Amino acid sequence: MRNANQYDIKFSSSLTVQTVSASLSDKYVYNAARVSTLGQGVLEDSGEKKMSGLISYLMKNRHGTPFEHNSITFFISAPIFVFREFMRHRIGFSYNEESGRYRILQPIFYLPDNSRPLVQSGKTGEYIFLEGSKGQTELLKKNLADVSITSYIKYREMLDSGIAREVARMILPINIYSSMYVTCNARSIMSFVSLRTRDDESKFKSFPMEEIDRVGREIEKQWGTHMPITHAAFIKYGRVSP
Amino acid sequence: MRNANQYDIKFSSSLTVQTVSASLSDKYVYNAARVSTLGQGVLEDSGEKKMSGLISYLMKNRHGTPFEHNSITFFISAPIFVFREFMRHRIGFSYNEESGRYRILQPIFYLPDNSRPLVQSGKTGEYIFLEGSKGQTELLKKNLADVSITSYIKYREMLDSGIAREVARMILPINIYSSMYVTCNARSIMSFVSLRTRDDESKFKSFPMEEIDRVGREIEKQWGTHMPITHAAFIKYGRVSP
Amino acid sequence: MRNANQYDIKFSSSLTVQTVSASLSDKYVYNAARVSTLGQGVLEDSGEKKMSGLISYLMKNRHGTPFEHNSITFFISAPIFVFREFMRHRIGFSYNEESGRYRILQPIFYLPDNSRPLVQSGKTGEYIFLEGSKGQTELLKKNLADVSITSYIKYREMLDSGIAREVARMILPINIYSSMYVTCNARSIMSFVSLRTRDDESKFKSFPMEEIDRVGREIEKQWGTHMPITHAAFIKYGRVSP
Amino acid sequence: MRNANQYDIKFSSSLTVQTVSASLSDKYVYNAARVSTLGQGVLEDSGEKKMSGLISYLMKNRHGTPFEHNSITFFISAPIFVFREFMRHRIGFSYNEESGRYRILQPIFYLPDNSRPLVQSGKTGEYIFLEGSKGQTELLKKNLADVSITSYIKYREMLDSGIAREVARMILPINIYSSMYVTCNARSIMSFVSLRTRDDESKFKSFPMEEIDRVGREIEKQWGTHMPITHAAFIKYGRVSP
Numbered sequence: 001m002r003n004a005n006q007y008d009i010k011f012s013s014s015l016t017v018q019t020v021s022a023s024l025s026d027k028y029v030y031n032a033a034r035v036s037t038l039g040q041g042v043l044e045d046s047g048e049k050k051m052s053g054l055i056s057y058l059m060k061n062r063h064g065t066p067f068e069h070n071s072i073t074f075f076i077s078a079p080i081f082v083f084r085e086f087m088r089h090r091i092g093f094s095y096n097e098e099s100g101r102y103r104i105l106q107p108i109f110y111l112p113d114n115s116r117p118l119v120q121s122g123k124t125g126e127y128i129f130l131e132g133s134k135g136q137t138e139l140l141k142k143n144l145a146d147v148s149i150t151s152y153i154k155y156r157e158m159l160d161s162g163i164a165r166e167v168a169r170m171i172l173p174i175n176i177y178s179s180m181y182v183t184c185n186a187r188s189i190m191s192f193v194s195l196r197t198r199d200d201e202s203k204f205k206s207f208p209m210e211e212i213d214r215v216g217r218e219i220e221k222q223w224g225t226h227m228p229i230t231h232a233a234f235i236k237y238g239r240v241s242p
Numbered sequence: 243m244r245n246a247n248q249y250d251i252k253f254s255s256s257l258t259v260q261t262v263s264a265s266l267s268d269k270y271v272y273n274a275a276r277v278s279t280l281g282q283g284v285l286e287d288s289g290e291k292k293m294s295g296l297i298s299y300l301m302k303n304r305h306g307t308p309f310e311h312n313s314i315t316f317f318i319s320a321p322i323f324v325f326r327e328f329m330r331h332r333i334g335f336s337y338n339e340e341s342g343r344y345r346i347l348q349p350i351f352y353l354p355d356n357s358r359p360l361v362q363s364g365k366t367g368e369y370i371f372l373e374g375s376k377g378q379t380e381l382l383k384k385n386l387a388d389v390s391i392t393s394y395i396k397y398r399e400m401l402d403s404g405i406a407r408e409v410a411r412m413i414l415p416i417n418i419y420s421s422m423y424v425t426c427n428a429r430s431i432m433s434f435v436s437l438r439t440r441d442d443e444s445k446f447k448s449f450p451m452e453e454i455d456r457v458g459r460e461i462e463k464q465w466g467t468h469m470p471i472t473h474a475a476f477i478k479y480g481r482v483s484p
Numbered sequence: 485m486r487n488a489n490q491y492d493i494k495f496s497s498s499l500t501v502q503t504v505s506a507s508l509s510d511k512y513v514y515n516a517a518r519v520s521t522l523g524q525g526v527l528e529d530s531g532e533k534k535m536s537g538l539i540s541y542l543m544k545n546r547h548g549t550p551f552e553h554n555s556i557t558f559f560i561s562a563p564i565f566v567f568r569e570f571m572r573h574r575i576g577f578s579y580n581e582e583s584g585r586y587r588i589l590q591p592i593f594y595l596p597d598n599s600r601p602l603v604q605s606g607k608t609g610e611y612i613f614l615e616g617s618k619g620q621t622e623l624l625k626k627n628l629a630d631v632s633i634t635s636y637i638k639y640r641e642m643l644d645s646g647i648a649r650e651v652a653r654m655i656l657p658i659n660i661y662s663s664m665y666v667t668c669n670a671r672s673i674m675s676f677v678s679l680r681t682r683d684d685e686s687k688f689k690s691f692p693m694e695e696i697d698r699v700g701r702e703i704e705k706q707w708g709t710h711m712p713i714t715h716a717a718f719i720k721y722g723r724v725s726p
Numbered sequence: 727m728r729n730a731n732q733y734d735i736k737f738s739s740s741l742t743v744q745t746v747s748a749s750l751s752d753k754y755v756y757n758a759a760r761v762s763t764l765g766q767g768v769l770e771d772s773g774e775k776k777m778s779g780l781i782s783y784l785m786k787n788r789h790g791t792p793f794e795h796n797s798i799t800f801f802i803s804a805p806i807f808v809f810r811e812f813m814r815h816r817i818g819f820s821y822n823e824e825s826g827r828y829r830i831l832q833p834i835f836y837l838p839d840n841s842r843p844l845v846q847s848g849k850t851g852e853y854i855f856l857e858g859s860k861g862q863t864e865l866l867k868k869n870l871a872d873v874s875i876t877s878y879i880k881y882r883e884m885l886d887s888g889i890a891r892e893v894a895r896m897i898l899p900i901n902i903y904s905s906m907y908v909t910c911n912a913r914s915i916m917s918f919v920s921l922r923t924r925d926d927e928s929k930f931k932s933f934p935m936e937e938i939d940r941v942g943r944e945i946e947k948q949w950g951t952h953m954p955i956t957h958a959a960f961i962k963y964g965r966v967s968p
Contacts, residue, residue, distance in 0.1 A: 020757070023749030023797055031746070032822040032907045039824040039832060039905045061609060062679075062688050068820035069909040071749055071797035081412055084322075090332035091575050094794035094911070096758040098765040101451065102366065106765060110412065120406040124344065125545060129406065136405050143396040147413050150392065154385040163378050164362040164371065166451050170323055170352065170417040171389050179765045181758045183795040185820070204546050209343065209408050262515070265507030265555055273504070274580040274665045281582040281590060281663045303851060304921075304930050310578035311667040313507055313555035333817050336552035336669070341520040367787060423516045425553040427578070437788075446788050565896055574816035585935065586850065594896065604890040608828065613890065620889050627880040631897050634876065638869040647862050648846040648855065650935050654807055654836065654901040655873050693827065693892050
């Protein structure tokens with residue numbers, strides 16, 4: 001008889017964002033913008049002292065294209081329901097995701113930790129989330145664990161019987177983890193982050209789901225360390241994507 | 243005590259593609275292409291007799307832009323695992339999908355019918371699918387039904403306890419149905435269809451999953467009735483997107 | 485000997501924007517947005533009374549995708565320097581332009597009329613334009629006319645000698661008219677218009693060139709008549725593209 | 727009185743493509759593709775011996791997305807008529823071009839050298855180009871030089887009179903040089919190159935203008951040195967963009 005231990009089924013509340021490669025620099029923004037006003041002259045280095053002022057100007061006035069001449073690739077591991085929201089971002093994003101048609105999916109399932117607010121309040125589109133009661137927390141953990149384990153055991157049972165991976169996987173819940181490579185640039189990151197993080201300083205407030213907010217903040221942090229001037233200007237002007 | 247009947251849980255193997263609105267015509271392709279050679283003159287109607295020849299020429303020589311000046315909106319209902327593949331198409335596609343954050347998801351689950359081949363054979367990337375045995379078919383139906391029903395009951399139980407929709411839905415499997423509006427154009431449709439339908443006459447063969455192949459064929463059929471000359475040229479030149 | 489009359493060289497200050505076909509309606513926005521909250525139910529008509537409120541909500545909160553399920557095709561005739569700016573818009577725009585490789589370009593050249601301000605003042609990126617003096621106006625007209633006529637005569641002279649169109653055209657100035665088909669949607673139009681029209685009510689001010697501003701206003705006007713609720717919401721919320 | 731010498735007007739037939747920064751590697755393609763089959767495991771290095779086989783497989787079967795996780799920025803200097811064709815490429819391309827609104831354009835004009843074929847023969851869309859006669863070559867050079875010089879002198883005359891740069895520039899011909907930053911990735915480069923270079927080994931033949939063909943070949947060369955395995959596979963499978 002099958003059991004959960006047999007498959008080493010794991011539960012996790014972590015969300016992984018790992019920079020795989022990066023070609024990012026505030027200088028790239030500066031140089032790209034200077035092509036407009038200098039043409040050929042842009043290739044001669046002219047010092048960095050005016051960089052901050054120019055980047056602020058571009059951000060404030062929403063000149064977006066100079067922020068596109070760079071790229072960063074992340075490896076991201078998160079549950080499918082996060083990827084479903086993530087992949088709605090079409091422009092300036094490239095994806096390669098783990099495939100349930102080509103491999104046996106691993107038994108790792110998302111289970112919110114105790115800090116995850118469970119109850120929504122307020123009106124549509126501007127929900128506030130509040131802590132769950134002890135009973136709600138226990139019910140959630142029990143139910144998620146039950147279905148995760150049961151579905152995975154049945155998934156493997158179907159694979160063992162010779163049913164194809166692409167068919168057997170239909171049984172798996174959206175809290176199963178997947179992984180992907182994502183490549184984007186400073187402009188597409190700012191667009192993503194402006195919509196997928198919640199921040200009281202935003203000129204246009206967003207109300208994203210907690211889990212994608214966490215992924216967004218981690219992307220913002222890793223990207224921001226490579227482009228501190230651009231990141232500071234993004235915050236200064238209200239987290240509006242240029 | 244909760245039970246399946248209480249929620250009227252349904253199983254289905256159907257995939258819905260419904261044209262909501264369409265602004266499609268072979269004539270649009272013809273006129274857009276004629277701007278290149280006629281400029282202002284394109285606004286004067288010149289008869290349709292050369293239309294077929296010009297469209298064939300564009301398709302054969304992969305002049306893609308004239309096929310973009312049109313649009314069609316579909317309402318599509320299919321399980322989440324189909325939408326996951328569908329939404330990988332970024333260019334020339336607009337989406338609005340039913341949200342598990344804003345509404346209680348309906349209890350309709352995908353259960354393959356008996357014609358769905360269950361066993362894959364052959365090498366990676368070029369799988370051939372064969373009919374499942376009676377035992378496999380029964381196992382699949384039993385397992386999918388069990389998990390669908392159990393997960394949905396637990397989903398509603400969590401909602402009833404006051405847990406937010408966006409949290410409770412994490413428990414649902416990817417065979418649950420969702421629905422969306424998709425807007426695209428003749429060029430993006432041909433790109434989609436060339437990758438997501440399997441056809442022996444294709445110059446570049448694709449090996450899509452059966453369910454998205456069915457959706458792709460239905461999209462192709464409905465689109466093709468509005469643009470018969472373009473559709474015929476697409477087939478004639480090996481189903482290569484221009 | 486060649487002369488201008490031989491070619492019927494024309495000067496114009498007009499900019500043509502002509503709706504060729506349109507599949508636009510506020511209702512499409514409403515229905516696409518309702519898929520999120522209604523799923524299958526969206527196909528049942530529920531009256532229009534809530535439409536205005538929902539569209540306002542989408543605009544204010546920058547939910548952009550519901551504005552993409554529609555399309556409009558324009559025939560535009562304008563000088564090349566306008567098209568150069570126009571075609572920088574990549575997303576949600578399809579183009580087919582008259583080709584100097586495939587046809588002999590017609591001798592129609594842009595000559596600003598007297599209302600066109602000629603002198604710029606103020607700081608970079610926020611220029612104010614002022615009326616030109618009589619001397620400036622005359623110099624501009626004389627110089628533009630001279631070069632337009634001379635270059636066109638030499639263009640045709642080269643064609644007559646057997647030089648290929650794609651080579652001979654290199655001599656033509658960027659005030660020569662071209663024409664194109666452009667297909668876009670409500671969202672891409674709002675993005676274009678927010679950057680390419682100057683308006684004191686804009687939350688983010690833009691400082692476009694006069695000629696593309698005129699094209700932008702005409703596009704906005706023709707589009708707006710088909711989607712009055714969306715257009716009103718766009719204005720109300722500061723001409724920010726959702 | 728004004729004269730050409732005063733402005734140091736130059737003629738050139740060169741086209742500059744200069745790699746500014748690059749984040750390119752065959753390994754990135756390999757790793758992105760392996761996410762599909764390995765998930766988390768992709769982060770562990772597994773040696774390169776299977777890299778060539780996997781990249782060939784992806785190219786042959788037109789799996790395009792793994793070729794997007796990389797980027798390269800070029801500085802390009804070429805006449806405006808080349809940029810007009812270049813910027814029709816919308817997807818996977820970012821641009822910043824020198825602006826005639828923000829700076830005085832430099833007096834450098836394209837003048838084809840003697841190797842540039844001047845006469846076209848054959849049918850529409852499949853032109854063959856032949857060498858020009860001595861008379862044609864001389865006529866071209868004389869006419870281009872005349873208009874370039876005259877228009878530039880009149881351009882500066884208008885600037886000197888106080889007419890704004892954005893207005894005065896309308897007089898300049900499309901053989902004037904401009905410069906830009908372009909950022910793209912391996913997939914968008916292959917799409918560009920498949921359409922903008924002429925090659926007898928192409929599965930789908932293209933008939934680009936000579937000058938953009940030269941730019942395309944230089945882009946291909948510089949990109950190819952960073953991704954030799956991908957480049958070889960692109961050639962092997964008929965220069966079809968995956």
